[in-house]
Amino acid sequence: MSNVTRRQMITSGLAATAGVSSIAVAAHLADQYGLLPPDCGNLYRPGEVLTFASQRLLGSGSPAREFDSSQISKPPHANGKPLASENFKKLAANGFADWRLNIDGMVSRPLSLSLSELRGYSSRSQITHLACEEGWSFIAQWTGVPLSHILELAGASAKAKYVFYFSIQSRWWDSVDMSDAYHPQTLVTYGMNGEDLPVGHGGPLRLRVPRQLGYKSVKYITRLTVTDTLKGFGKGMGSSAAERGYAWYSGI
Ligand SMILES: Nc1nc2c(c(=O)[nH]1)N[C@H]1C(S)=C(S)[C@@H](COP(=O)(O)O)O[C@H]1N2
Numbered sequence: 001m002s003n004v005t006r007r008q009m010i011t012s013g014l015a016a017t018a019g020v021s022s023i024a025v026a027a028h029l030a031d032q033y034g035l036l037p038p039d040c041g042n043l044y045r046p047g048e049v050l051t052f053a054s055q056r057l058l059g060s061g062s063p064a065r066e067f068d069s070s071q072i073s074k075p076p077h078a079n080g081k082p083l084a085s086e087n088f089k090k091l092a093a094n095g096f097a098d099w100r101l102n103i104d105g106m107v108s109r110p111l112s113l114s115l116s117e118l119r120g121y122s123s124r125s126q127i128t129h130l131a132c133e134e135g136w137s138f139i140a141q142w143t144g145v146p147l148s149h150i151l152e153l154a155g156a157s158a159k160a161k162y163v164f165y166f167s168i169q170s171r172w173w174d175s176v177d178m179s180d181a182y183h184p185q186t187l188v189t190y191g192m193n194g195e196d197l198p199v200g201h202g203g204p205l206r207l208r209v210p211r212q213l214g215y216k217s218v219k220y221i222t223r224l225t226v227t228d229t230l231k232g233f234g235k236g237m238g239s240s241a242a243e244r245g246y247a248w249y250s251g252i
């Protein structure tokens with residue numbers, strides 16, 4: 001059976017069984033083909049399982065929609081206030097010259113990159129939508145280095161399955177699988193609407209994951225860890241948001 005036919009069969013099988021509400025059957029089928037997001041355990045959220053499964057079957061190419069510059073929201077919505085921590089204030093006081101992004105885990109060359117080093121790599125800009133699960137959203141232009149480039153610089157192992165990213169705000173950390181990690185729209189972001197990324201939006205550095213809901217775009221990132229397991233990070237659910245009840249995978 002050709003690959004396409006097999007994929008078509010699995011997708012329509014998933015859709016059909018979900019349609020007649022035999023979610024357990026759909027989930028069993030999805031599990032056989034490695035299509036279940038890692039946090040679903042035995043409690044399936046059919047919508048998420050199906051988006052994850054169909055996006056993975058369609059391949060990592062499917063991009064988030066990009067907009068025209070005339071569609072950029074004015075003024076952009078900021079969800080956060082500048083951080084009050086002394087450590088952050090000290091870093092901000094000298095223009096984040098001492099900010100570092102460390103890359104460790106399953107890499108052959110661990111890195112510690114400054115903002116100016118990051119700005120020196122070839123960048124990508126894209127105008128995408130950031131949607132909060134609470135209902136509001138905005139469109140902005142985001143500029144940064146594709147995460148894929150940093151993974152290549154660090155020599156990420158071919159056996160890796162996830163990239164974790166950690167904020168200076170310790171309650172915020174998350175992970176993506178390699179399909180999202182190597183996706184060209186996943187950006188280590190330092191610019192917004194042609195300026196430095198404002199602190200309210202996660203400046204100086206944030207991971208933008210435009211194919212998922214806003215909470216996966218963690219602000220103030222200081223560390224990336226390449227790994228083949230979710231174990232050993234918090235409760236093993238892959239995400240601080242998942243520990244608070246959100247889905248690990250929230251594709252849009
Ligand atoms: N470090 C950190 N990252 C974070 C958050 C946060 O409070 N702290 N909020 C998340 C949520 S719930 C959303 S919807 C978006 C909001 O992004 P914005 O501030 O650019 O609007 O950031 C996400 N990343």
Ligand SMILES: [Mo]
Pocket residue numbers: 131132133134214215
């Ligand atoms: Mo959010």
